[in-house]
Amino acid sequence: MNxxxxxxxxxxxxxxxxxxxxxxTVGKISLSNHCKERMKERNIxxxxxxxxxxxxxxxxNPFLSHTNGGGYxxxxxxxxxxxxxxxxxxxxxxxxxLVITAIKL
Numbered sequence: 001m002n003x004x005x006x007x008x009x010x011x012x013x014x015x016x017x018x019x020x021x022x023x024x025t026v027g028k029i030s031l032s033n034h035c036k037e038r039m040k041e042r043n044i045x046x047x048x049x050x051x052x053x054x055x056x057x058x059x060x061n062p063f064l065s066h067t068n069g070g071g072y073x074x075x076x077x078x079x080x081x082x083x084x085x086x087x088x089x090x091x092x093x094x095x096x097x098l099v100i101t102a103i104k105l
Contacts, residue, residue: 013058024054028096035099044102052078052085
């Protein structure tokens, strides 16, 4: 598999959007337990999360994080099915996305 996440530098917001879309397309995504709990509590479906990630806009500059196993953390926002969503993600060095949380704005 080609390298999707550049390890040599923190991606820009636009680069992060492209990385997220690519990883969603190839199915390299997992949900944290915290995210699953918040989705249930806030009535957010997996389909809404996937649409937000594949078509949304990165609203926070990615930053290097050592929590959640390390990677670049950022947020993605989009209106999906009438709900304004903010999805917190970690772009893992293992070439996948960990969805940290899902919020209705």
